[in-house]
Amino acid sequence: MQFIENRTFDELAIGDSAELTRTLRKEDIELFAILSGDVNPAHVDEDFAKSDIFHKVIAHGMWGGALISAVLGTELPGPGTIYVDQSLHFRRPVGLGDTVVVRVTVRSKDIATKQVVLDCACLNQASEILIEGEARVVAPTQKVRRPRAMLPEVHIHERGARYQQLIDATRELEPMLTAVVHPCDELSLAGAIEAMRQRLIVPVLVGPEHKIRAAAAQAGLVLDGVQLIDVPHSHAAAERAVALARNGNVQALMKGALHTDELMGTVVDAASGLRTERRISHVFALDVPTYPKPLFITDAAINIYPTLAEKRDIVQNAIDLVHALGNPQPKVAILSAVETVNPKITSTVEAAALCKMLDRGQINGAILDGPLAFDNAISKAAAGSKRLVSAVAGDADILVVPDLESGNMLAKQLIYLAGADAAGIVLGARVPIVLTSRSDGVLARLASSALALLFAHHRSSVSR
Numbered sequence: 131m132q133f134i135e136n137r138t139f140d141e142l143a144i145g146d147s148a149e150l151t152r153t154l155r156k157e158d159i160e161l162f163a164i165l166s167g168d169v170n171p172a173h174v175d176e177d178f179a180k181s182d183i184f185h186k187v188i189a190h191g192m193w194g195g196a197l198i199s200a201v202l203g204t205e206l207p208g209p210g211t212i213y214v215d216q217s218l219h220f221r222r223p224v225g226l227g228d229t230v231v232v233r234v235t236v237r238s239k240d241i242a243t244k245q246v247v248l249d250c251a252c253l254n255q256a257s258e259i260l261i262e263g264e265a266r267v268v269a270p271t272q273k274v275r276r277p278r279a280m281l282p283e284v285h286i287h288e289r290g291a292r293y294q295q296l297i298d299a300t301r302e303l304e305p306m307l308t309a310v311v312h313p314c315d316e317l318s319l320a321g322a323i324e325a326m327r328q329r330l331i332v333p334v335l336v337g338p339e340h341k342i343r344a345a346a347a348q349a350g351l352v353l354d355g356v357q358l359i360d361v362p363h364s365h366a367a368a369e370r371a372v373a374l375a376r377n378g379n380v381q382a383l384m385k386g387a388l389h390t391d392e393l394m395g396t397v398v399d400a401a402s403g404l405r406t407e408r409r410i411s412h413v414f415a416l417d418v419p420t421y422p423k424p425l426f427i428t429d430a431a432i433n434i435y436p437t438l439a440e441k442r443d444i445v446q447n448a449i450d451l452v453h454a455l456g457n458p459q460p461k462v463a464i465l466s467a468v469e470t471v472n473p474k475i476t477s478t479v480e481a482a483a484l485c486k487m488l489d490r491g492q493i494n495g496a497i498l499d500g501p502l503a504f505d506n507a508i509s510k511a512a513a514g515s516k517r518l519v520s521a522v523a524g525d526a527d528i529l530v531v532p533d534l535e536s537g538n539m540l541a542k543q544l545i546y547l548a549g550a551d552a553a554g555i556v557l558g559a560r561v562p563i564v565l566t567s568r569s570d571g572v573l574a575r576l577a578s579s580a581l582a583l584l585f586a587h588h589r590s591s592v593s594r
Contacts, residue, residue, distance in 0.1 A: 132278040136208030139244045139269035142236050148206035149233040152197060154189050154224050162193050188223040194252045194261045197232040202265060206234055207246065210270025214245060218263040222254070229255045234265065244268055292417045292424055293551060293577035296455070297328060300583050305329045306381040308564070308579075309371035311393055312364040313386035314341040316349040317568070321575030322384060323351050330579040334359060334380055337367040364388040368396040375404055375561045382582045384564040384575075394432060397559055409433070409443030410558035412565060413451055414541045415581055418550040421508065425544075426452060426460075426528045430537030431565065432556065438480045441530065442487055447557040448528045449496045451581065454588030463507035463526035464500025465536075469516060471501065477532035484530075497521050500530070504540070553577035555585065562586055 137146070152158075159173050168190055171178035179187040195218055202211055224230060234248045246269045252261040308331035313319040319342065325331045335342055335353070339360035346353050361367050368388065374380045385393050397404050412431035415424060428448040433440055445462060452460040464481035471478045481500030488498045499522035505512035510524030531537030544550040553574050556563035562582040566575050 133275055134204055134209060134278045135275040136210050136270050136273065137206060138273055139207070139239070139246065139271055142207060142239060142246060142269060144236055144238065146206065147233055147235040148201055149231055150197065150201055150205070151229060151231050153229045154193075154226055156187075156226060158193065159187065159189055159226075162190050162196075166190065166192070184223050184225070186225050188225055191218075191220050191261075194218075194220075194224060194230065194232070197230065197252065198234065198250045198261070198263075198265065201232055201234050202248070202267060206236070206248070207267065207269040209274040209276065210272065212268040213265070214268060215266040216250075216263065217265075218250070218261055220261055222258055222260045224252075224254070224260055230260065237264070239269075244271060289419075289551065290417075290573050293553065293573055293580070296553075296577050296580040296584070297330070299455075300330060300580050303583055303587050305332050306583050306586055307332045307334065307379070308382040308384050308582075309334045309336050309374050309380040310384045311371045311386050312337040312367040312388040313384075314338065314345055314364075315387040315568075316345050317571070318386040318575075319345045319351060320349050321566075321570075321572045322386070323353075323356075324572050325384075325576055325579040326356070328576060328579075330576065330583055331382070331384070333357070333384075334371075334374065336371045336374075337361060337386065338363065364392060365396075368393045369402075372396045372399075372402065372404060375559075376402065380561070381586055382561050382564065384579070384582075385566060387568065390431065390565060393563075393565075394556070397556075397563065404559040404561060406558060406560060408447065408558040409436075409440045410556060411444040411447045412554060412556050413448050415451075415553040415555070415577065416541065416544055416550045417552075418544055418548055420548060423527065424455075425508075425526070425550075427537055427541050428528065428530055430531060430534060430541045431554065432534070434534045436533065438483055441480060441484060442493060443558060445484060445493055445496075445498070445528075445530055448530070449493070450589075451555065451557060451585055452527055453495060454585040455581075457527060458495070460496050460527040461522040461525055462496045462498045462500075462528040462530060463502045463522050464498065464530045465504055465507060466501035466532060467503060469502050469506050469518060475501075477501065480532075496528070499523060502526075504529075551577075553581055555581045557585065 163169050172182050231253045234250050237249050238247045248265045250263050310322040310333045314337050322333045326333050335358045361370050411429040414427040429444045464484050466477040471482045478501040485498045487493045499520045506523050507526045513523035545552050554565050556565045562585050564578040564582050566578050
């Protein structure tokens, strides 16, 4: 156990000093901005900072002041110290990546008041003075030695940043002609229109015209120039949209305000649907604040209890999607409850079989490992504790779940307990299908549209 210990007034001598070293990170600036409310663009806006006097992002001046306070409160004199006065002179800015040495030195002591004056300085890696001044404190008279507090781990997550990267990746691509199925509420219609504004889709609105126009009026949306196909109800909207895709009149489908089963029942119809030789499956694209990269989960929405052969297609669909996003060799974790093959747990046997399918060329373009428990798939520490030797464990891009029940619970736990954002897409049909929840916001719909556009472009470029 680490301890924090002070130096009492009687223990202090003129010339005593203490210091700490800290390297400025982007996260430090963001945390200080969050705590202080100081969002001066010199600190948090890289484009503005380049045009400012220092031509770079710099730390808040009081970030260095806070470090001086940390030395006084934890090292010299330490716990029990009472701040009386502090003067600071700011000589140079602290930039990202600068290593700052913070030093305090006892200059004088007043026996009557137990006050101590300390010289304070912050220096960079070139020994240039950044901040200098003096502090006056009341030094403690009683010895204090306590266990050092363990602070919580803080993750800075810019919500929507990864999804914005997806959208940005489509800027050079032509938008897809997309049938939007029954967009008869504000949210689904707004998502489609915003996807149009972002040049992700060219929408064809399929549904009861009076309901669509009522939703547009309620949301303050203008539908001038947007193609609208009037049908009497949601089931007819699904049938017309699927027919448009089957005949090559649209390049994608987007779910509106209707139930998933209603749309997908029409999609998988053997006679008039959009089936191919590949099993149709759903992929969640999750932006999890505590995970360092996008995380894909499949299948948590369509296939209830997939067979081994169906899981092969589910895995390949997800791999193909991640290829379209620029990752040529994704790491795929086949999940189960344990990381060893147990004949009594069918999912472990099928996980092992899927890995062998990769060896035999039945699955292509990825690194597979399984069975893996969830913790081993996403945590290097957990994998290390089990002594797993694996290129996938602790670094998975794709999680393949045993069945819809476990997958749906896993995805929703990440969304509602871990603060993940979720986009979704259906693959394996003739066209990609943007399949979002009715509760999903506009950002999730935009990200799902971006996934569909990037996938469709990749598929067409590969087939050429």
